Amino acid sequence: GTHHWIPRSQRLFGGQIIGQALVAAAKSVSDNLYAHSLHCYFVRAGDPKVPVLYQVDRIRDGRSFTVRSVRAIQHGQPILICQASFQMLQPSPLQHQFTMPVVPPPEDLLTVEELIRLYLSKPDLAEKYKLGLNKLLANEVPIEIKPVNPPVFYKLTASEPKNLFWVRARGYIGEGNMKLHCCVAAYVSDFAFLGTALLPYPGYRAQFAASLDHAMWFHSTFRSDEWMLYECESPWAGGSRGLVQGRLWRRDGVLAASCSQEGVLRVKPVTRPSKL
Numbered sequence: 001g002t003h004h005w006i007p008r009s010q011r012l013f014g015g016q017i018i019g020q021a022l023v024a025a026a027k028s029v030s031d032n033l034y035a036h037s038l039h040c041y042f043v044r045a046g047d048p049k050v051p052v053l054y055q056v057d058r059i060r061d062g063r064s065f066t067v068r069s070v071r072a073i074q075h076g077q078p079i080l081i082c083q084a085s086f087q088m089l090q091p092s093p094l095q096h097q098f099t100m101p102v103v104p105p106p107e108d109l110l111t112v113e114e115l116i117r118l119y120l121s122k123p124d125l126a127e128k129y130k131l132g133l134n135k136l137l138a139n140e141v142p143i144e145i146k147p148v149n150p151p152v153f154y155k156l157t158a159s160e161p162k163n164l165f166w167v168r169a170r171g172y173i174g175e176g177n178m179k180l181h182c183c184v185a186a187y188v189s190d191f192a193f194l195g196t197a198l199l200p201y202p203g204y205r206a207q208f209a210a211s212l213d214h215a216m217w218f219h220s221t222f223r224s225d226e227w228m229l230y231e232c233e234s235p236w237a238g239g240s241r242g243l244v245q246g247r248l249w250r251r252d253g254v255l256a257a258s259c260s261q262e263g264v265l266r267v268k269p270v271t272r273p274s275k276l
């Protein structure tokens with residue numbers, strides 16, 4: 001595996017490692033099998049200077065379900081362990097899902113880049129904020145995001161640990177095969193996910209944040225290069241960790257995938273200049 005976007009932390013983006021691990025697992029199963037879940041642990045930081053080797057163990061080929069175990073390796077040591085399970089299509093009368101939240105369509109909302117440009121155009125914006133916003137703009141990620149409730153940059157207001165945004169992979173993937181869309185969704189699902197746990201704490205900034213584990217369940221067909229609504233919430237934080245859960249919705253209201261993640265979150269208070 002080679003690298004795309006590298007986060008500022010200079011450790012490999014977790015979503016990239018999961019997505020590539022799923023590519024590796026999917027290559028070892030037959031075409032009539034579809035990914036339905038994966039469970040991963042991030043055990044070491046990924047090194048952006050070298051590629052990643054994905055080693056797949058064929059755990060079991062069953063009649064309906066097939067399980068693979070993948071180790072992502074760098075410098076001879078695992079950085080991620082991932083179990084992925086595939087199933088042949090087996091329709092059933094048992095079928096239900098939650099209802100997608102009602103939100104404005106992506107066409108009515110601005111991308112993160114457009115929001116940043118809007119902020120940068122404000123004449124009274126302090127120089128130090130301009131620098132930070134320009135850095136964010138230069139941070140070219142292969143994902144497009146349209147927040148439903150755009151953040152007010154640099155305003156220290158606590159909010160509920162809930163976040164809603166439209167998301168899609170940049171560029172055109174096409175119908176392609178469903179396995180590829182699942183791999184791209186795995187990439188997308190890790191982006192800005194753990195940050196949901198920090199929303200109630202604007203007085204603190206993350207000194208060290210990294211995902212510890214990530215699980216996903218794929219429910220229906222979808223296209224990761226088309227807008228999906230990512231509904232994220234954090235039901236709990238404690239012990240220097242935060243738990244986040246997410247649902248990826250197709251824009252027609254079909255639940256495409258569910259995700260869960262726990263991450264280590266070590267924070268320090270934001271220091272504000274004295275008003276005296």
Ligand SMILES: CC(C)(COP(=O)(O)OP(=O)(O)OC[C@H]1O[C@@H](n2cnc3c(N)ncnc32)[C@H](O)[C@@H]1OP(=O)(O)O)[C@@H](O)C(=O)NCCC(=O)NCCSC(=O)CCCC(=O)O
Nearest residue numbers: 011012013014015042043044045046191192193210211266
């Ligand atoms: C999670 C860890 C770090 C756990 O390993 P560990 O040996 O147990 O490490 P550790 O003791 O936690 O140390 C890590 C670091 O935390 C420091 N530390 C330790 N205790 C404290 C403390 N009380 N206060 C403040 N700092 C503390 C340690 O000194 C370590 O710092 P250092 O790395 O030496 O600078 C490791 O397993 C690991 O690195 N796993 C990989 C995690 C990862 O890379 N995940 C994927 C990337 S994260 C991501 O992609 C999310 C992106 C989010 C987004 O951009 O939206």
